[in-house]
Amino acid sequence: MFREAPVTESQLEGTTHWERFESEAMPHVASLFRIARWLTRNQTEAEDLLQETLLEALRSFHRFTQGTNCRAWLVSIMYHHQSKNRRAAIHLHLVSDAEERIAETIAFEEPAPQNLTDEEVLSALRRIPRTFQEVVVLADVEGLTYKEIAAATQIPMGTVMSRISRGRKLLRSELAAYARAHGFGEQHREG
């Protein structure tokens, strides 16, 4: 993803550095802001983080490999900045044994998505450990692949997979009470 891409003169012809950046990177600004907002939980900090990310991306845009996922590349820059900003970044802290155990012991419960409000879904997401929230948001909301999330967050891919799975499980668990209250969530018989 960070491989140096040789830029040929023909690529430069007719388009400026800014025009190329604008067409490749700027369409992802809204998505990046969502991630920044989720990471920082603060409007001003999110704006600062987004600006730092885009400035850094603009400076290093010659390193971006054309044809690869620009959003994933930008997300990885954002995570790098966020960890630098926080020093002891929350997303880099090791998941505690307790969190892992909780995730492992959650039984599957089927939620009733059609009856959930946006606020109920977001509240449930906020209640699960941040380590799981972040990968679930990157996968389910921003549509990054496991490999792209691993590259962006500097977490091994196996860990990303398990965190996504456990994060979703925890999310379903948080929503289970609501689902049960509305008559959903019955386990089906093994086939």
Place this chain on the structure above:
Amino acid sequence: MISRGTEGKSKGMKMRCHQFREIADSYVGNELNAETTHAVNSHLTNCTGCCRELSARRELSARLRDALINAPENRMRPEFTNILRARLRDYAQSNSTASVVALSSKSSSAKFRRAASAALAACLLLALVIGAAVLREWNTGRGPVAVSSDASKPGQLPNLFNASLAKSAVGDHRHCAIHFRLSEKPIDLEEAGRKHDPSDVNLSRAILSGDLPTGVEFLAAHSCIFESRRFAHIVLRYQGRLVSLLITDNEGNMRTNQPSPPTVEQATFIQCSQFDGYPVSCLQTARHAIFVVSDLSEGANLALARALAPRAVMYVTHIEQG
């Protein structure tokens, strides 16, 4: 594609529900290899329970996506979007020469060296002209600051220009509007009005009320500090360039040789100069200095300052007079 232990178990045998659950997330994320995907599909054709569970998982992901995308707090402020784009574009343009040098091939580097030599010669010539003008101003006793002045009423200008203040205004324009590298974060004008200068409270409303001059676009308004001086800062865009309208309390810095504060009429006189390559147009009211800074041409900057001056001066003077 993902290869997991569970996938092996599914080879040659019917997949069971608990096996499906283990890999359902990877299936939803389209991360499984073809063989395992086929096994999952086969299982799903015969298991309504797992189909329902899969549907619920997909639905939950979709609801999560919608909830986050639609949450008002996750939407960017339009003014931030505009100013961010303008800052990035200005940054890209101000660094475009360096980028081109770094990316160009050998054949074009010679061409660039010739262009750079010509630019250097032009800069030296310009420096000589400016130096001569400054020296002439100095010799006539008006000090080293003003390079040119407003031609509207030559000879009648009050001695408005304070060089260090104008340099601070240019510095604020560069560090805040263009590069956003202030050591202290800007605050709202209303907050600044309560804490520092009452004229800040309704400043942006006063400046922006009615139609802005044609082609001028509002980007942001705040109060910021550059080198210990606080400015009310309204960022505009004109002809594709960032323009700063900066207002600062100048009560403590009035020229001692100035007999009395300028009247409203006098305050609409504009002095124009250049600092660090940025044209600066300046006005002064009884207590405030008002600057328009940009990297437009000096003429365009002056024209814009003239267009904005009446509303800025009227409002600030009104507040000063209580």
